[in-house]
Each structure stands twice: as C-alpha cells, then as structure tokens.
Amino acid sequence: MMLQRLLLTLFLLAMTLHLHAATLEELVEQEKVSVDIKLVESGELVVGQELTVTLTFATQTWFKGANRFTLPEIPNAVVVQRDTFGSNETQRINGETWVMQHKRFSVFPQTSGRFEIPAIKIDMKVFVPGVGDVSGEVYSKPLNFEVSVPAELAFVDTWWPAKSFKVSEQWDKSFDVLKPGFSIERTITIEADGLLAMMLPEINHPPIKGLAHYVKPPQLLDDNTRGNKLAKRIQKIDYVVEESGEVVIPSVEFTWYNTESQTVEYITIEAQVVELGQLSPKEKLIKLAKQMANYWQELVVGLLIFIVLIYAWKKLSIKRVKPRYQASKVKGQLAQASHDKNARRFIKWAYVYLDWFSGADKVNLLRAEKIDSNTSLNGCFDSVFAEQGKQPVKLTSALKYVLKTKRVAGKSTQRVDLSMNPKD
Template identity: 35%
Template sequence: MASRYMFSLCFALWFVVCLVGLPAYASGLSGDNAETPVVEVKAWLDNKNQLDDGRYAVNQQVILYIDVATPRWFTGGTRIASIEIPGMIVKQRNSLATNYSQREEGVTWSHQRWEITLYPQQSGRFVVPSVDVDVQVSAPDGRSVKGRIATLPLAFDVSLPSPLLKQNGYWLSASELMIEEQWELSRDAGELKVGDAITRTVTVHGEDTLSVLIPPILPSYVQQEQQQTVTNPFQVYVQPPKLSDSQERGNYRSSRLEQAVYIVQSGGDIVFPALELQWWNTSSQQLETLSLPEKHIRAHHTWRSWLRTYWLGLALFGVSMAVLSLSGLLVSHYYKTRPAPAWWQFSRALGRRDWPQARLMIYRRLHQRTGLVELAKADQFCCCAVLPSQQAKWGKLQHRFQAGKGTSLSFIRLWRYLGRCLRPGLRRRSRFLTLPKALPQLQELPHKNE
C-alpha cells in the first residue's frame, strides 16, 4: 500500500515539473479522472533561405512549424486556430499534419507536425502571436481528454532583398520560377487575315511562393478596349487569370495562367513586345529576370479593312486630284483666248527642237529684262556675269548661241541667266509665271490729263 502511494506521489511531482519547465506545454487539459496526460507543443520558424543579415525577404515564403507531442496517443483531430497578422498573408496550404513517432529516454512520443506558410508583404518587424491548439489525447486511465494549448510568440524581421526592387513593384520571391507561352492562330501564319484570332497563353510556374503574389505578365490593353480605332492592330479580349496552388511532399508549387485573344483589325506586321518578369531567387540569393522574346505576326488586308485603314489618304488624294483637274481646266480655258506664258512657249519650242522660235524667245526675254537687243551688251545688267567664276560660262554661252551651236541645255541656261538680269527702272516680273498683256498696244497710248 505504501509503495503504491509513493509511486503516485512521484508521478504527480514529475508532471508538475514538466508543466513549470515548459511554458508552451499544455496546462489546461481536463478529464473526468485526476490524472492528466502530458502534452508538449513547440513552434518555430524555418530559417532556410534567409538573407545575409538573418532577415527574410519581402514576399518570401516563411514556414511556421507547430509540433504537438505526447507520450500517449492522439484520440481525436488536432485543430490550429486561425492566425491574422497585419501586412502578411497567412495560408495553411497543407490541411494534413505529418505524423511520426520519436523515442526519447526510453519513452515513445507521438508527434503531429503542422506547417503554416507566411508571406510578408512589406519591410519591418513582424510578430507571430500565440496560437491556440486544440488537442485530444488518451489519459493514463484510458479515457480521452480534450484541451487547448498556446504556443509562444515569435518575432522576425523582413526587408527588401535588393536596392533595385521597390516595395510595391512587379516582382516576387521564390526558390524556383519558370515562364512559358503558347500561340494559337485561327489560320496558318502565312494566311492570317483581318478578322482572324490570335490566342496567346502565358503561364508562370513557381515554387515556395503563392499564386496571388505572381504579378500580371500580359500588358494591359484597357485603354485600347475603351477607345477602339482603326489604327489599333488588334482588338484584345483578356480572360480572367487562372491561379493554382498545390502542395506535394513538402514542396509548395504555384502557377498563374493568363490568356488573351487578339482579333486582327488591320493588315501588316503586328508586333507583340517582349515581356520581362523580375524575381528574387531565395535559393541563390540573387535578383534574376525571366523574359519572353518579341513576336512578329504578318496579317493580310481584306478590301474592307484596307478601305477603313487608308480612307483618309484616299480622300485627300481624291480631293487633290479634283483640285488639280479643275485648275487645269480653268487654265486651259483661260489660255484659249490669250497667249501662253513666255516660259511655256519657250519650253514647247525646245521640245519641238524649233531653234529659230527658241532664239526668238531668248531675244524677247533679253529685251523684256534689259531693254536691249544685243546679247553681248547684256552683261552690264546681269549680276551673274559680274562674278569672276561665272564670266567664263557667260561668255561661252553667248559664243555658242551666236554661232548657232546651242543645245537645249545651253538654251535653258541662257534663259535662266537672263532671268537674273534687270535694267534699273524696269519692274521685275514673276520668276515662275509671266502673263503677257492681252492688248500690249494700249501701253503706247497717251494718257489723258484729268
């Protein structure tokens, strides 16, 4: 009788020592009997892939481990209370615990290890509060006992991993990341026409990250959707992104799938710009960039799309041709009853190789510009003949013209040289268009004094 009393007293003292020495252990378990089972709970953070200063990177996956152990066995499900931390995404991605046993000092302990993933969204210091754990274990007398245990608070620091990154920029942290894309055309690449569809699918796969943290990849065409014009090469329809998160054998995988359908609006070379995505590699502790190359797709016009694209140019061309035609008709009608301009008569004479008529037009121009009838005396009124560099050319042109050996080119040069001659007191006429008077004899009539 005394030996049984001493054994019960020693067991009670050992249980009290366990409760006092381990503050995270269960102390609130209750049962119908007086003997309460021993339950331990531990919580810690995964220190893998920390920065050089012991901090974690923004958006990095931090795993919170909660381990519940008892020398008895679990008779019911264990429940972890929800955790809410400002500025942090908390996800329990694995709904099942890892069950294992471990022998310590000759006693076999049953363990349940839970994993909760934390994703800090900003720099600073974060504190994981005490987490309530509801357990149900067997008592020494064989009965099932329920209770609640609280973990100890944990604190850790978070900072930007690189000065090249911004707090709210388009980047993410992951241990592994890859990107792929697929193109689907409603026709073959060489036969694509206006109205056909181009489907682009971009998928990003990552490990140790969350799908909602993967930034958008495809560019936003909201403005093009709101203001559809014929100048846009395509009309885009963006599908909602498909997010996926999974866990397999302790590996956390996430993916983001984006898809856009482009309806070709105009022909020509359609250019899809290159895409880039920055990410912090938590395994190598380096900033890396994923990229997709630029894509060119050629589309052909239909007659309707061609008209829609070039209607403005066609309209301007039509108006210009109408104006030119009308101007030509008016000029033709005007010169039916009036002599043609001197330069026009001179050009026609050269075209017909009518040298006597061309020579006559040269002398008329000489008389109109200088009042002279001898070409040799015109150099005193020609600024081009005064220049030393032009004197030789002027003399050569006169000699060839007077010798009757002139060509069309020499006649044209002589015409232009005479255009630069002007006798003082004579009014200079237009350089491009000179209209002869319809009745030149009126200029010789005397004026009446009023």
Template identity: 25%
Template structure:
C-alpha cells in the first residue's frame, strides 16, 4: 500500500514539474478613454506577456465591435515589464475603434495566438491567450451641432482646383471645380458631403464624390474629393459663396473650422448662345436619377451597343478568369507564407535580428544571440550559458566581463555598436568557413566591444 502511495506521489510531482516548465503567458487590454463621442476613435492597446520570450509574431482574431468600425494596427512593439516581482517579455499592438452609434457597447474578448518556449527550453510551442471584454460608452452628438455636420478629426485642410483658367470666361462656358477635404484621424466615410448652394446666374451640377483612406503605422486619414460642373448662364459678376467645414478635435476637446473664401467670377457676354440649351440638358443627364427603368435600359444598350447574350458571355468568361486568377493568387500566397516560415527558422533571419538588436533593442541582444547560436548546433544539442559567455567575451571563471554586464543592463555604448556589428559579421563569416571545414562551432577569440 505504501509503495502505491509513493508511486502516486512521484507521479503527481512529475506532472507538477512538467506543468511548471510551461511559460506563464497572459494578455491585457487597455483603452485610452471610458467614453467617446460618435465617430471619436477609441484606442485599445493589447499587450501579451510571456515569462520566457516570443519565437513568433502575434496573430489576432478578427475584431468586431457592435455599431463601430474596428481597425487593427498589427505592428508589434517589444519590451519587458515586471509583474508581481517577476520579469516578463511583452509584445503589444493596438486597434482604433470608430463608433457610429450612441449607447453602451464593449470590445469583445480577443483571441491571440503566438509561440513561446517553455521555461528552461528554447523551442517555441503554440500559445493561445484571451483578453477580457472592455465596456465603454458612446456619447451622442452634442445638441448644438447638426448631426450631418458632425465630424471628429485631429485636423482638416481644404483645397480647391479648377480645370481651366478663370480669366476670359463667357456665357455658355462650363468649368469644373474640384474641392479636396483632407481629414487626419478619421475614416473617409465620416467626412460629410459639402452643400451646393444655388447661385443666381449659374447652374451647378455635382458629380459623385470619391473617398480615399490612408493608413500609417500610427493612425488613419481620410480624404473626400468633390467635383462640380458650373454652367455660366448670365453675364456679369458671379460670387461663389465661401465653403466652411467644422470638426471636433478629441484631444483638445474643442471645435474648429476651416474656410475656403468666396470667389468672384467675371462672365462676359457671348452672342452665340445656341449651344446653351444643349449644354444644360447634357449636364442634367449626368445627374438625372428619376429616369424610368425602360429609359435606363435603353441607355445601357446605347452605351454598350451589345446584345444581351454577348454581355452574358463576356460576364461568364470574366467570372471564370477571376476564379482562375484567385486560385493562382491563393497558391502564390501560400507558397510565399511557407517560404517566409522557413526563412524565420534560418540562421540568416536570426543573424539579421541580432544586428538590429544591437542598434535598436540592446536588452534583447543576448537572447537573440543565443537563438542565433542554436542554428549552428546539432538538433539534439544547444550551446550552454558558458559557451554563450565565451562567444560574448567572457570566460567560465570570470563573471564580471564588461560586455556581458553591459548586455544585461541594456547599456551598449553607442560608439561601440558599429565595431560590434563589424565584429559579428566577421565572426559569422568564420563560422560559415568552420561549418564547411570542421565540426568546431565556437573556436573564436573572445568578443570585446570596449577595445
């Protein structure tokens, strides 16, 4: 009986020992505000913690927030943080949430996958962590502002251009005005359309607006391009009214506005006005949305000039071509990802990361150097800590070598970094030569950046 109890205890202890080797990982979400206005961006920062380190990038599940647009920025930032007296390696990224309806809502739990090695090991294993749901409140548009005029942005600029010179204008001329609205920190779909006022002596015919989105590593900007055709009908002075756009700056908590000043046009008389009526009809046809379905169908036939069966044949061929193209692209993307995965396992990839760590992230240099050295060992072996110290310029009995202490305290001198990079390049070349000529992997003189 005692023997069985001892066996059970040994089994429990072995299971516990194995469990303790697993890396401690978890994730947190932090938002910059608890309440925002409609269209005001809410920044949600996701930070993943590991008690070891990360051997793969973060992969986040598709984020969907009710009554809001969610825009993830998957550029990750690395670092370290002490939690409850224990040091963790961290990776973080952020999302911008653009709500479009007032009320209470939440950022749902997110699934994040990555790879981390168990404690005491170096090979990464898949890790899945989940974030908690984060509630927040969306405030309605202030009562003193019309909802159609409401837009939230960091800044807005206005500019205009014309398709022709505004000199020597005469009756019957058609000029085109282009107005660009650039809004930093908002989505292009949130930029309100401009009102087209009626002006005596001219007819204004707006065209369909175009929108464009620009995404950087830190934010989004929207652009709205509006074009109008102006038919000059009467001679004399014509004044186009000013155009004003207002916005709410969420960081300064203040409303601002930009204005395009009014513009005066001088229209000269034109004795030949026979084309005026046809010009007006042509411009009206561009924006006529009340045509009957029969008339619209006739216009389609007149535009394309093909019989229905020919149009159907072209459509079928186009669909088949798109399916073929989609499969080829999908195959190419898969092949690229596989090559990328293999590259991330290669010695060249970790060598490049090691050189970058010297310049940008010295505190991770020792860890990355260790992972790089693993690429030179056999599959069933890995370099010991003392081998790593020897490569870095230390010996078994000397634990006070300046370079090793420098790495651990994140103080690689700026003046020493070019020399260190040059030395690493030379040592890699020697390792490549040694790999071809012999099985010795670490027969190198100590590295000392303080020389």
C-alpha cells in the first residue's frame, strides 16, 4: 500500500515537472498545444470557387470546452462558416496521444490575384495535470493562396464554379389548354455543390407579346448535411395568356466551371414554342360574365365604402346645424317687413337674425324693460302680443336697432323652432 502511494506521488511529480507551464503561451512553446491552418483544395483555384479552410487545435491533455474564434476579414472575398459544429478525434503521434478539434470555414474569392488569410485569434482552455485549467489566446499563422480565371472563361461575363451544377424545369399544366385569360406556372430549380444559394443565378427573360410573365421571389436553401454543401434556388414564374397566337419562350443557358475536372460545361433550357388557342363562344361568354361579376362586385364595394365614409364624415364633422338663410337674405326680409309695416313678420325675422347672426345673449326681445330695447321695438311687440286693435307702430327704428347688433364670429348656432314666432 505504501509502495503504491509512493509510485503515485512520483508519477504526479513527474507530470508536474513535465508540464510545469502555467500559461497557454508556454504550452505552445513547449509544443504541448498547437494550432494548424491549411487549405483543403489544391491545384488551380478559380474566382468564385468555395475554398475550405481547416483550423486544427491539438493538446496532449484535453480541452475544457469548445475553442472559439472570429472569422477573418479578407478583402474581395466572402467568408462564411458553413460547418458550425466541427469534429473531434484522438491521434497517437510519436508515441504520444493528442486530442484534436477541427473547425472549418469557407472563403469565396470574388476577384483574381493573391489572397492572404491573416492570423486568427483563438480562445482556448485546456487542462494541465498538477496545474488545473489553463486558458488564454493563441494565434494561427497567416495563410496565402492564388486565384485566377480559367483561360476558357476569360471573355465570359457570367459563369459559376462548382463541384456539380444541375438545372431542372417543370410546368404545372400542358400548353395545349392555354387560351386567353388562362395561366400556367413554371418552376426552375438550380442545385450546386460548392456555392451559396444567394450566388445562384436569377431566371428572367424579356417581355413576350401576348404572354405576360411575373417572376416570384425565389426560395433559397443551403444544406450542409454530412459534408455535402448543397445550394438550391427554386424560381417560380407565372405566365398569363393575353391574346391568341404563337409565342416563343426563350431558352436559358448556364455556363459553369467544374472544379473537380477543371473543365467548362454548359446547361441549356430549350426554348418553348407555344400555340395559344382561341376561346370558343361559350368560353368567351363565361369570361365576359366573370368580368362583369368582378366589375359589379368592385362597384358595390366601392359604393359601400363611399356611403360609410360619408356617414362617418357627417358624424365626425357636422356638430351643429348651419344657418338656413344667408345674412343678406334675412336683412332683406326684415327690410321688407318694415316697409310693409308687418310687425308679425318683422318679429319673426328679427328672431332669426338675432339668433343666427348676432350675439343672442345681448338682446332679449321678450323683455321690453331691458335697457338695450327702445320704444319702437317695444311698440312692435305690443302691437302683436297686446290687445287687439292697437295701432301699428313704425318699424324703421326697430329695424335700425336690430341691425346694430353685430354678428359674433365663430358663434355656434342651434336649430330654432320658428313655429313659436308669429306667422304671416
């Protein structure tokens, strides 16, 4: 028992002396921790090709968590990390056991020339016997590579480099049934290994007389399952027949560079010659009926909306009853009643004028003793409301008195029941 304890103590002491480093930098200097960077692809590298960069972290003990790093910024290149999980393995090198982690990211160079991946900072934590957890920062070495344009594609404007490139086309119905007013949907699917979905080409063509087309937003899919980096673009186009006759849907040609065989290849979607038929009399009648139904439906909906808006406008904006008469017309009625010496009619229009066009709170026609009233106005009331047979008075002075009351700006008006006033 004592011998076993002694051997264990000596072993731990030896390990402590062997791995006495207390910092990650010292472990790297002693070659107990390493970081390696390399480019997976070899041979001729072309513009737009996906280049896979592998970072390998290794230690003679074990890692205490995932090693983290930030993707580098490379001018004229797109850098993405398509493999987010990485992989782990154990290797025995020169009689020593190493624990390794592999991380990968992709670089898509957009121009030809020389590129450099700068030194990448990695946050790492490892376990050291006799010391415990040791964490810190380590850096990879810079990595350089050259990118060019294949000689066969030097004068080609648009092409795509990939390990594989496929294009398929589908229509949702036969061309034989196409007539004016009918529609048909076209689906073009592009699949490529070694590209991102956003890099795949958009499908479109110039307008076709008699056959309108509408390109829908594409569906972009990137799949990175079990090492297969497949990009897919699903493009749908709706065609609507506007008139009968023969039309040609133009062909579409794709030029791509096979990075496996390093050859230029072509894919073509052949042109379609379509005969758009005439509508039969019955079909024309049905089409006209549908158009009329849609027209009346839109008309009724528009009319209902108009009625609702008018109703809402009246409810919200009309807060008071507007005067039924213009001020000039009321004054004319007062003058006419004064000229005709018609006291009843004069009082009626005096009420209208004072209530709608002046400060009604300033004059009270029913209170003859009010200071503002005068003899002529009081006499006017007496001739109407007092005993029968009383001599009528001159209304000229009363008219002048009524018209002296100035109109009050912004005065709110109310509906007046004129039936309470004397009638002619």
